[in-house]
Amino acid sequence: MALSIPYYLSESQLVVALQRGEARAQKIVYERYANRMMAICLRYVANQADAEDVLIESFMRVFERVNQFRSEGSFEGWIRRIMVTESLMFLRKNKSLRQEISLESVTEEPDYQWADEALQANDLLRLVAQLPDGYRTIFNLYAIEGYSHAEIASLTGISEGTSKSQLSRARALLQQRIKTLETDVKSAPEYGKAAS
């Protein structure tokens, strides 16, 4: 029995193999990027099962459209954009981008240095997941992905003003919850013993 273990030295060879439709190349791409893309999906789609559905659809889209990849940017960035697009399409289907919630007044900003040291990625991902879908999407697109309000407006179909307002509300919510976390942790007796 012939033993063939494909081993793609570079990203371009992997892309060529994907363009030929090799199943093993698809497997390699999935194993290489699945976890990172899953985090992106979870940032947009808070539900784990929905995020996995979005992930599957996104990879299927990648494998279908790999012939459109022109090698002008990185292959990972191309996949990431597809993940974001698919997440937005999922949210648009569910019409959850226009939800708004009432905000409490934020009295003071949290200690960002403490938050940077104490909060891990999972904690921050949980805070993002607690945001409303509209706020979360605008915050992800603007703060993490780096889109402008104009791009966000074109991607989501909302106006730039709505994007700006939702971004402000998303920031306020996150600052408020980080401050709550900070207060809770610092008021705990274990924190005083550990700090001393």
Place this chain on the structure above:
Amino acid sequence: MEKQPVDDLFARKLHDAEAPVSSDLFNRMQQRMGTKPLPVRRKIGAWWYVASAACALVAVCFLYLTNKPEKQLLESFAQKRLPEQSDVNRVVTKRRDRFNGSATRLQTIDEETEKVTKEHRKPGQLAKATYPDLKPTNPKSQLSAREHRLVLTQQVEEQIAVIKANENEKSVPAAPQLAISQPGIERVEQATVKPKQITERTILLTINEPQTKNELAASNNNYQKPDTQNQPNGLSGLFGKLKQLKNGEVMAKATPVSESNSTQKKRLGRVFTEVKESLKNETTLE
């Protein structure tokens, strides 16, 4: 709108974040894609490891069964080679018995040799001793019948003189008791014994009373008849020969007897002949 610290915090922490996925997610994706699921990759490495380990185990077992380990070999060898005290005692007793038997046989050989040499044998003649009771270790050995040269030493010569002095009645001198080199039973290199180099020879002769004709005839049967034609004529020749013998290696000592010149000449001539024969035999011995 500028970025705020909260934006940087989330961007820094979440841009390259990872989240675990379900193990069957890829198969679900393949089912949705309508493609055949990829065959489960055979764990070739594991099978190869198992096969290699099995082969190595078989090889080790084969080597163990065919060749015992070195330690076990050494132990078995030590157990075989280390004799017990009883074995040592048995070997020592056996060797002692053999030595005692050899000593007894050597003594017997000495006695036989002495018996043979006591018979009328001339010095220097080869003595053939047979040892029928001896069984040499080497079957090809010829130890049962071996010839030994008689070594004439100074002590033997002195012993001859003493015997001659004691046996004045007989004209034929008794054969000296010779000490021969004892033949080795198991050592072949002692078959031929080199005689010691004679640095000084002294022969003591005793001239007895004149013998009768019968006695002379009896003595001539045992000894070779002297060559009378080569005898020196006259006193001058006789004294010259005696002087030559004296200067050489033989010194004659005659008993003072009041005889006539002719009788003295005959006696001296016979002495000369005997001395000459003795010297000739010694020369052949050397």
